[in-house]
Amino acid sequence: MLFIRHFERFSERAYRQGKAGGYLHVYIGMEALAVGWLTQIRQGYDYVITAYRDHAHALLLGSDPVACMAEIMGRRGGLSRGKGGSMHLYDIPRGFFGGWGIVGGHTPLGAGLAFASKYRGEDRVTLNFLGDGAANAGVFFESLNMAALYEVPCIFIIENNEFAMGTRLEYHAADTELHKRGYPFGMKHERLDGMDLLQVRQDAKRIIDWVRENQKPYLVEVMTYRFVGHGAADNDQTLYRTKDEVESARQRDPIALLMDYLTSNNLMTREKIEAIDAETEAEAERVYEEADDSPHPDPSEVYDDVYSDMTPEVGH
């Protein structure tokens, strides 16, 4: 969790310093959710797919942090050699299928990944992450129906951070209990906490085991909160929330919750935690510097990989 938080601070720095462009969305405040779920799967075997808020997922699946940061900076050393960017991180050999920019658009892909593993008689599980805003998309409902109809081992995980960009949950969803969207499709569904890592891990394990065993889909709504703007370009949060609201949400900062647990149960001293924090921050800084050393792509690379086997018509 600490490494993700520091990594994300450096992602934001990359944006501020003009080393990253476009849209960039960080995971600060939501760390326990991805950590809790992605530590419970069989990494490299199970499939994971998410939207554009994807840095944490890639890091947790074991992608090289330098390659992640280099991708965010659009460099040749990036996971996609600078063709994807922050919103489009992929590490297919590690089971990470992105990294998608169209709200809700990737949700049927996740169902299709799960279909493929079932088709082949494997016991993989697919984790299909999406935002609360994405939970309104028509194609998401189509995906739920197909996943339930074909009984594919796909867990839809709504990361409910209470906002779709600048629009609060109550203003975008007629029924704010998003987990109920599994009900019409006969899918098991529940609302869970996403801040207390130990609880998240327990829930995740229980549900992942059930899905692997039963090879059927599941819908969970995990309650979380983002402590920073929607994206690096979101520079006026007063338009949709107050400082007080953010402050009170920070009372359940997932990192602080874990630290309290560790110290109050005498599992780790505060000094030790602070030392780890400092080390982790230094590591994130090293990653940042190393990524920054990666060269920009050569203009000649622009035609590479449009197709697997041919080059498009060249020239303007």
Next chain:
Amino acid sequence: MPTIEMTYRDAVRQAMVEEMDANPDVFLMGEDIGRYRGTFRVTEGLYDKYGVEKNDFIVPGIARRVVDTPIVEPGIVGFAIGAAMVGLRPIVEMMTMSFSILALDQIINHAAKIHYMTAGQAKVPLVIRGPGGAANQLSAQHSHSVEGWYAHVPGLKVVAPATPACAKGLLRTAIRDDNPVIFTENPGLYGIKGDVPEDREFSIPFGKARIARQGTDLSLIAYSRMVHVCLAAAEQLAERGISAEVVDVRSLLPLDTETIFASVAKTHRAVVVYEDWKNGGYGAEIAARIAEECFDDLDAPVGRVGGLNVPMPYSRVLELECIPNADDVLAAVNKIA
């Protein structure tokens, strides 16, 4: 090469059957393609051959390799993309290509971008096929020619075969291709017959046009059903002593400009014929390429015949007015002759 006569519909089906037999990763998805045997009967018999009764369960009642889907084009295509990203080779039947418009986001924003955005980490061996173009009084929402829209998109490949042999050979290539392919079948072609090579490996590479009729005086350039319209026009021109060459483009993306340019270099005159709306259709792209590259060869401006720029009307009289026919081609030829 021994051949056998069959319809275009049977040729499409046979390509699918042979590829499904050869490769267990190939499967079909679509609305009413299984139990109902397909709206245009293209998938007739496949549910029985590969369906649930053949121990091919995914869940009771649902076939694994001939998947009947709900009526959700974006969902179907997205689902197929996901399966393709991990190596399955889905063939999605669109009930008509007009409905693929609902799935534009999945096709353009997703399928076409994946190989590039992942820098080659993920391939999308997906075929989307189905009838495209006007049939018989299906009116404004069911008669679209959308191949030109897709041929605009880097990352997709687009083919539009005119004969049973081309349909079979190109569909095999499409199924074996590791990139998303749009395969359009004009509904007016399903019943036509032609000789098709019997060889189970017979295939036609993408990006290779075909000379459908040799000629020396002018080039008629078309794809899909318009090839037959051009052949009829060429027949009439021959009676007037004009020798027209007919180039069947077959593959829009990649486009075989070499064959097209060679024909124009020989005949010095060209008319491009397409069923899509004339305004901004793919024929305009072909015409522009000829104008750009063959200026010195041309004895006249490049002619163009396209569908009328109106929503397709229901009345058969009005519908026939919209779809280019041999007379329209002859009129365009007269303008540049």
